[in-house]
Amino acid sequence: MKLINYIFLLLIFLSNAACAQTHPNMILTKSGVDKVAAHKNPVMFDRVLDETRIQVDLAISEGIMVPIPKDMGGGYTHEKHKNNYFNMQSAGALYQITGEEKYAAYIKEMLLEYTAMYPNLPPHPTNRSYAVGKIFWQCLNDANWMVYTSQAYDAIYNYLSVAERKKIENEFLKPYANYLSIGNPKYFNRVHNHSTWGNAAVGMMALAMDDDKLLQRALYGLDLKDVDELAKDNDGGFIYDKDQAKAGFFAQIDYSFSPDGYYGEGPYYQRYAMLPFMVFAQALNNKKPELKIFEYRDSILIKAVKSLLNQTNQSGEFFPINDAQKGMSIYPNSVVTAVNVAYNASLDEEFLNAARRQGTVLLDQGGWELAKVIESSSARTFVNKSMQFTDGYNGDEGGLGILRAGDPENQSTVVFKYTSQGLGHGHYDKLGYLMYDGSTEVMQDYGAARWVNIDQKGGGRYLKENNTWAKQTIAHNTLVVDQKSHFGGEYDIANLHHSDPVFFNTNNPDAQTAGARELNAYPGVEMNRILVLWEDDYFANPVLIDYFSADTKESHDYDMPYQFAGQIMSQNFDYKTEMPTTMGDGHGYQHLYKEATAKAGDNIQMNWFKDSKFYTLTTLSEVGDDIILARVGANDPEFNLRRDALLIHRKENAKSPRFLSVIENHGTYSRVTERPVDPYSKIASVKITNENNQVVTFNIRAKDGNSWSIEVNKSSGEVKIINK
Amino acid sequence: MKLINYIFLLLIFLSNAACAQTHPNMILTKSGVDKVAAHKNPVMFDRVLDETRIQVDLAISEGIMVPIPKDMGGGYTHEKHKNNYFNMQSAGALYQITGEEKYAAYIKEMLLEYTAMYPNLPPHPTNRSYAVGKIFWQCLNDANWMVYTSQAYDAIYNYLSVAERKKIENEFLKPYANYLSIGNPKYFNRVHNHSTWGNAAVGMMALAMDDDKLLQRALYGLDLKDVDELAKDNDGGFIYDKDQAKAGFFAQIDYSFSPDGYYGEGPYYQRYAMLPFMVFAQALNNKKPELKIFEYRDSILIKAVKSLLNQTNQSGEFFPINDAQKGMSIYPNSVVTAVNVAYNASLDEEFLNAARRQGTVLLDQGGWELAKVIESSSARTFVNKSMQFTDGYNGDEGGLGILRAGDPENQSTVVFKYTSQGLGHGHYDKLGYLMYDGSTEVMQDYGAARWVNIDQKGGGRYLKENNTWAKQTIAHNTLVVDQKSHFGGEYDIANLHHSDPVFFNTNNPDAQTAGARELNAYPGVEMNRILVLWEDDYFANPVLIDYFSADTKESHDYDMPYQFAGQIMSQNFDYKTEMPTTMGDGHGYQHLYKEATAKAGDNIQMNWFKDSKFYTLTTLSEVGDDIILARVGANDPEFNLRRDALLIHRKENAKSPRFLSVIENHGTYSRVTERPVDPYSKIASVKITNENNQVVTFNIRAKDGNSWSIEVNKSSGEVKIINK
Numbered sequence A, B: 001m002k003l004i005n006y007i008f009l010l011l012i013f014l015s016n017a018a019c020a021q022t023h024p025n026m027i028l029t030k031s032g033v034d035k036v037a038a039h040k041n042p043v044m045f046d047r048v049l050d051e052t053r054i055q056v057d058l059a060i061s062e063g064i065m066v067p068i069p070k071d072m073g074g075g076y077t078h079e080k081h082k083n084n085y086f087n088m089q090s091a092g093a094l095y096q097i098t099g100e101e102k103y104a105a106y107i108k109e110m111l112l113e114y115t116a117m118y119p120n121l122p123p124h125p126t127n128r129s130y131a132v133g134k135i136f137w138q139c140l141n142d143a144n145w146m147v148y149t150s151q152a153y154d155a156i157y158n159y160l161s162v163a164e165r166k167k168i169e170n171e172f173l174k175p176y177a178n179y180l181s182i183g184n185p186k187y188f189n190r191v192h193n194h195s196t197w198g199n200a201a202v203g204m205m206a207l208a209m210d211d212d213k214l215l216q217r218a219l220y221g222l223d224l225k226d227v228d229e230l231a232k233d234n235d236g237g238f239i240y241d242k243d244q245a246k247a248g249f250f251a252q253i254d255y256s257f258s259p260d261g262y263y264g265e266g267p268y269y270q271r272y273a274m275l276p277f278m279v280f281a282q283a284l285n286n287k288k289p290e291l292k293i294f295e296y297r298d299s300i301l302i303k304a305v306k307s308l309l310n311q312t313n314q315s316g317e318f319f320p321i322n323d324a325q326k327g328m329s330i331y332p333n334s335v336v337t338a339v340n341v342a343y344n345a346s347l348d349e350e351f352l353n354a355a356r357r358q359g360t361v362l363l364d365q366g367g368w369e370l371a372k373v374i375e376s377s378s379a380r381t382f383v384n385k386s387m388q389f390t391d392g393y394n395g396d397e398g399g400l401g402i403l404r405a406g407d408p409e410n411q412s413t414v415v416f417k418y419t420s421q422g423l424g425h426g427h428y429d430k431l432g433y434l435m436y437d438g439s440t441e442v443m444q445d446y447g448a449a450r451w452v453n454i455d456q457k458g459g460g461r462y463l464k465e466n467n468t469w470a471k472q473t474i475a476h477n478t479l480v481v482d483q484k485s486h487f488g489g490e491y492d493i494a495n496l497h498h499s500d501p502v503f504f505n506t507n508n509p510d511a512q513t514a515g516a517r518e519l520n521a522y523p524g525v526e527m528n529r530i531l532v533l534w535e536d537d538y539f540a541n542p543v544l545i546d547y548f549s550a551d552t553k554e555s556h557d558y559d560m561p562y563q564f565a566g567q568i569m570s571q572n573f574d575y576k577t578e579m580p581t582t583m584g585d586g587h588g589y590q591h592l593y594k595e596a597t598a599k600a601g602d603n604i605q606m607n608w609f610k611d612s613k614f615y616t617l618t619t620l621s622e623v624g625d626d627i628i629l630a631r632v633g634a635n636d637p638e639f640n641l642r643r644d645a646l647l648i649h650r651k652e653n654a655k656s657p658r659f660l661s662v663i664e665n666h667g668t669y670s671r672v673t674e675r676p677v678d679p680y681s682k683i684a685s686v687k688i689t690n691e692n693n694q695v696v697t698f699n700i701r702a703k704d705g706n707s708w709s710i711e712v713n714k715s716s717g718e719v720k721i722i723n724k
Helices: A003-020 A030-038 A043-062 A076-098 A101-120 A139-159 A162-180 A193-209 A212-220 A249-256 A267-287 A293-310 A333-346 A350-358 A365-376 A464-470 B003-020 B030-038 B043-062 B076-098 B101-120 B139-156 B162-180 B193-209 B212-220 B249-256 B267-287 B293-310 B333-346 B350-358 B365-376 B464-470
Strands: A387-390 A399-405 A412-418 A432-437 A440-443 A500-505 A511-518 A525-534 A543-552 A556-562 A567-571 A576-582 A592-599 A603-610 A613-620 A626-632 A645-654 A658-669 A683-691 A695-702 A707-713 A719-723 B387-390 B399-405 B412-418 B432-437 B440-443 B500-505 B511-518 B525-534 B543-552 B556-562 B567-571 B576-582 B592-599 B603-610 B613-620 B626-632 B645-654 B658-669 B683-691 B695-702 B707-713 B719-723
Touching (some): A030 A365, A043 A365, A076 A101, A076 A139, A139 A193, A139 A267, A162 A193, A267 A293, A267 A333, A293 A333, A293 A350, A333 A350, A333 A365, A350 A365, A387 A500, A399 A500, A511 A719, A543 A556, A556 A613, A603 A645, B030 B076, B030 B365, B043 B101, B076 B101, B101 B139, B139 B162, B139 B193, B139 B267, B162 B193, B193 B267, B212 B249, B249 B293, B267 B293, B293 B350, B399 B525, B440 B658, B511 B719, B543 B556, B603 B683, B658 B683
Antiparallel strands (some): A412 A432, A525 A543, A567 A603, A592 A626, A603 A613, A683 A695, A695 A707, A707 A719, B399 B412, B432 B440, B500 B511, B525 B543, B543 B658, B556 B645, B592 B626, B603 B613, B613 B658, B707 B719
16 A cells, blocks of 8 residues: 555544544534624524524523423423423534523533433333333433434533543443433334434434544444334334334334435324434534435435425415324424424535425524525525325335316315325225315315324323324215225234325316226225316316226125215205214224215216315215214224314125215305305206226216216326216 | 674675585585695505596496396396496595596486386395385395495585486485485494495485585484384394483494493404494584584594404404404405594504505595605604403493503404403303414404305305304303303393493503403303403513403303313323214304313323414313313304314313413414424413402412412502512
8 A cells, every 4th residue: 555545544533533523513514613603694584583582592491301201292301301402402503603601501510410310210110112211201202312412522522521422422321322222122123213213312312422433333223132022012003013123213214214315104104203314314414424314315314304295285284194193283393493404414405495394404504505595595495296205125015196286376286195005003994085176175084083192182192082083084085885994993814015106197187087996995896096186277177086996796885985074054965963873893883973964966066165175976876875974083082183073975785886986176255355256166067978998988968968988098197078 | 683693604604605506515525525636646546546437447348237136145137336436436536536537427327227217126036134115125225325325415416407316316326325225224323334324325325415414314313213123133132122222323422332432242343343333423524514513423434443463362353252253353445434534633643553454545645645645755654552341331331351562463362351241243142261472372252153245155154153152151261151152142131131240450561461350151150351462571471471360159050161272292281082973952062062071180281282383281170180181063054164173171070160261472484494493381280379359369380490470450450460
C-alpha cells in the first residue's frame, strides 16, 4: 500500500473519529444549528419556537419529578414520565437553538434523577404486557421514552462532563438499552410497529452515546435462535412470522412495507409507526451517511410516507380500514415528523402539500428549511390521484386500490381493499370498499370499536365488540356467505391468504376501474369484484358502478351489506318496520337489530341523506330477494357501539349470484336557504345485459330515457360506454 | 284662515305630490342611489354587486318564463315564479345602481307577461291551503312575490311610460293586491307571520303605485266583522285571537311581539317573519316618514331584531324551541335583511356584530352604508349577555330566560322556557330548558320533526311525528307527570295559560339565576324550577345547578328526562340492557325504546361524550328510583325520527318530589393527539340540606373533599355560597 493510501485512510479515520464525537449530530446537527443561528427564522418556525419555549419554561418552573413507576396509561406516573421525555427533547432543541443553558441544565438534572432511580428499578409492577417495561407498563412506552431522550442527550452531550456522561451512560442508559433489547428479545426481535420503536430507541441511544456495538444490535437484531417461535402478543398477533429470517431496524424496513410503501396494518397504524422509522433514519443519515438509509430498498421510507399521505380523504383523515379510530389524520406530531424528515431527505415538492396543511414544523434544522420553503414557495398544490398500492414484501400479496375523480376540492374517492390480512389488526373484509364524497362517508367502514386512551371505555384499549362486531365481515361493504365472516373469522387461517388484483386501470379518466379476486375467504366460492368510477357530464358527480360476482359450487345464502349510515329518505320498496330483533348469534349478526324488512322487485333503490347531501343506491335484484334495514347496537351491554344504519340485500339458497350496484352522489341541502338541490336520483334501473369470460356488460337507464351500455373487460378493466 | 296658511298647506300638498312621484323611494331611494354612485363602493358591496349581476345576467340569458301556475312548493311552476320575483328585485337594484337599461327592460317584459296572464287566472288549482293563492298554492307565497316585485316596480317606475304603468297596475297589480286582501279576508286580517307577509305585500305595492287607499288597508286591515271568528289554519292554529280588535300591519307589530321584542312562536319563525316587517318598515320610513315607524311602540322593530339575534348559540344558530328546524341561523337572507334595515334605522353598533358574521349586505344604500362601516370600523365585538325576554303583548305572559357565562369564545348558555304556548307552533314544555357548551347541545331540544322543503319527507311539511313526538313534553327537558304531556297535549287548553317568571337575577356574575313557576300544566300540581349558572375557579367551565320542585295534592308518577343525545361513557348505577320495548302508547312515549334499566342509589351520576367533549350529570335520587336509558325511534314507520338517547329519572307514586341536578362540562378529547383532558367529573354527590318558603339550600360535594353550601332565595334568586 502506498503512503498516500495510508494517509488517506488515516484521514478518514480521523474525520470519522472527529465526526463521531461531534454533537449534536442526530436530528439536530452542529452545521444545521449554525445555519439556523445565522439567518432570520421563518414565521412558522418562530411560532413553534415560541410555543415550545412556553411549554418547557412551564415544565422547568414546575420542577423535576421522576416518580417510581406504578401506573398504566392515563395514570399519574405514566403521564409524568411521558411529559418528561417530551420536555427533555424540546429542551434539547431549545438549548441548541437559543444557546440558553437553563435548558441543558434541566435535561442534565432530569437524567441524573433517572440515573439515581434506575439501578434499583424492578420491571414495571403492573405485569400486564407480553413485554413488561421498566418506567412504563410496556416496553413500547419505554422505547418512546428513549427515542425522545436520546435526542436530548445528544443535544447536551458536550455540555456534560466526561464523568457525568460516564455515570449516566453506565448506570442508566446502557443498562436500559440492554433491557429493551437483550432483556426482551421477543419484543426487540419482532417485526412489528412496537419493535420498530424498540430498534429505533436502542439505535438512537447508541448513536447519541457513540456505541457502535449497540447500534449494530439495533440495526440487525439479536440472534434469532434465542426465542420461542409463534408466541402471540396482547393483540393476538404472532410475535414472529414463520418465515422471518432477520430482525432489527433493517428487517423492519424490509418487512413492514410493500415495494410501494404500503403498510400491512393500514394507515392508522402506519402513522404511529412512521415516527421511529423516520427519526432513526434521519439520525442515521446524519451520523452514518454511508448507510444511505433513505435510498435503501429503492427509497422505501420516502415511498412509505407518500403512501401514508395518499391514504386520506379530503380532510386529511386516514381511511379507517382494519383497526383504526376514525378521525385520525395527517395532523398529529408523528405525521408532521414523517413529512419534515421525508421532505428534507428527498426535497420532493409533493410533501409541501401536507406540510402546508399541517401548518407546523419540527423544531430542528429540517423544520427550519421546510418552513422557509413554505414561506417562500409558490409551488403548485398536488391533488391526490388514483393510485394502487401493492401489499406484501414482494408486492405480490394483493393490494389497495384508490380511485379518485371529480372536483379536486371535493373528490369522489373509492377505496378498494384486496390486501393480505393486515396482521393482528386486520379485519375480515376481502374485496370490501369504502366510498367518500369529499370527507363524507358515503359507504363507511365502521372502524375499530375502541376509544383510544379514554379510560371509561375499557381503559382505552380494544373493546370486546372490536372482535365481535368491528372485525367481522358484515360490518363492512363486501359479500357475506351463509352469515359467516371470511375465513370463518379465524385469524390463523386468514393470515395465510390474500386477495389478488386483476386490474387497476386509470387510462380512461372518465371510467377508472379496479378489479380483484378472492379465492380463499369461503371454500368453494370464487369472488370477483369490479369497481368503475364513472364520470359523465350527465351526472353532477362521479358515479360508482360496483359489480360483485360469486361463482359457487353449491347453493348458499348471501348478504350484501351497504353501510350508508345515514337517514333514509325514500325507496322503491314497501318496507314494514317491526320491533327490533337481533339478526343472529355470531359473526357480527348478534350486534344487528332488524328494524324493517321488504321484498325486492327487479331493482332495489334507496335514497338517503347524510351531512346535508343526498345519495342514491340502485342495485339489481331478483324479484323476491329480501331487503333488511338493520341497525348496529344489539347485544351491546355497555353501549360501546354506534347506532349506525345499514341495508342488507339478501339472496337465499342460490348459486353463483351477481350484484350490480350504482351509487349516485346527486344532491345537496342548505340549512341557510332550506332549499334542496337535486334531491332525487337520475337513474331508473340497472341490469346486466351480457356476461362471458372476457367481458361483462351493464345497462344503466335514466328516468329521462337516457340509457348507457357499459362493457367492462374482465382482464384489463378497459371500458366501452355507449349512450343510447 | 290666513293666506299664509293656505300657502303653507299648498306647499305641503305640492311637496307631498312631488314626493309621491319620486321613484325609487322604497328600499332604494333617489338620494341613496346618487350617494352610492358618487363614492367608491366598499369591497363587500362590490362583491354582492358582482354576484347579483352574474345571477341576473344568467336569468336574462335564459329568457323570461311565466308559466301557468300548477305546482306546489318544489314543483316547476312554483320554483320558476319564485325565481322570477328574486330576479326582478335584483334586476331593479342593478338598474338603479348600474344604470344599465337591460335590467329595467327585463322587469318590464316580465311584468307585461304577468299582466297578460293574470286576468284569466283562476285561484291556484291545488286548492290545498286555507288561503289559496293565484300564482302559488297559498297566498303566503303570492305575498312573497309581491314584497319582492313591488321593489322592482318602484325601481323601474320612471322607466315605464304612463300607459304601461296604467296597464300593469289596472290589469294586474291592483286586482292582485285586492285578491290578497279583500279576496282573502281570513288571510289578510289575521295576526300571524303569514299575514304579515300579506300586509307588507299589499302595503309595499301600494307605496310603489302611490295608492294611499290600498296603503291604509295594509296598515289597518279590513273591517273585522266580515269574517268568521276562530277558524283554524293548516297548522291547527286559530286564525283570530278571541280578543283581537285590530288588523293590518300595525296590529301585526302590536300583537306579534312582547315589549322586549320576543316573538311567541320562537326565533325560527321570527327569522322568517322579520323580513316583511323590516322591508315594509324601511319603505314606510322612506316614503311616509311621518309615521315614524321605527319609533313605533318604543322602537319595537329594532328590539325584535335584537331579540332574534340574542336567541342564538355560539354558531349563530337559533335555539330550536317550539317548531324549529335545527341549524337555522343568522345567515339566511331574511336575517341579513333584518340586520341591514335595523342597523340603518338605529345606527346601533350592536348590529355590526351580526353583519360582520353574515359577511354580506343588501344591494341597496343601506347595505352600502353597512359595508362601509364594517370596512372602516374598529368597533368592538359584542358578547351575548344573559337576558330575559318577557312574552305576551303586555310582557306579562311568562318569558324566556337566557343565562350565559364562561369563555366568550365558547359560552355556556342555558335557555329557560316559561313562555306562553307559542300559538300553533308551540311545544308542551313548560319550565323546560336547553343547555349549550358553545355550539354543542349538552341538553337538547329535539326541535321539529320535519325536513323543510325536502319532498321525500311528506313534501317538506310537518310530519305526523311532529305532533306525536316533537311537541310532547317527554321530548324536552322538563317534568312529565303520570306520563302525560302538559295540558294533556291539548292546544286549546295550553293556549289559555302561560308560566310565570319568579326571578331573573344576574347581579352576581358567578351565580346567575332564573326561577319560574307553572300552575296549570297539571291540575293540582305546582311546578317550580330554579336554574343557577355557577362559575367557580374550581371548575373548568360554568356548572349548571337545576332545582325542580313539584308540589302536589295527590300522589303521582314522575319522569324527569335528560336529553343528552350522546354516548354514555360511565355511570354510578348498574344497568342492564334489554331488547328494546316501547315505553307507552301516547304522549310521545310510544316513540321511545327502553334500552336499559337500573335502580338508583342516593345520587344518579352519568358521564357522556359528545362532539369530542365530556359531560357529567349528577342528580339527587331516592334509593330505588328508576333509571331508564331510552332512545327515540319506536313506532316510526317511515324512519322520520333521529335515534337520539335520553335518560329518564322516574319516581313512582310519590307526593311533591324534588329534583336537584348538576351538569358539568369538564373535559375534552383530541382526535389528533388522542389524549383526553379531564374525562371525569369532579363532583361526588349533591343533596338538598334545607328548604323552607324563603330559601332552598343545596350541598355539592367534590371527590377531593371540597364542599359547597349553596343557598338560593326563592323570591329574589339571590345566592349565598360557602365553600367548606
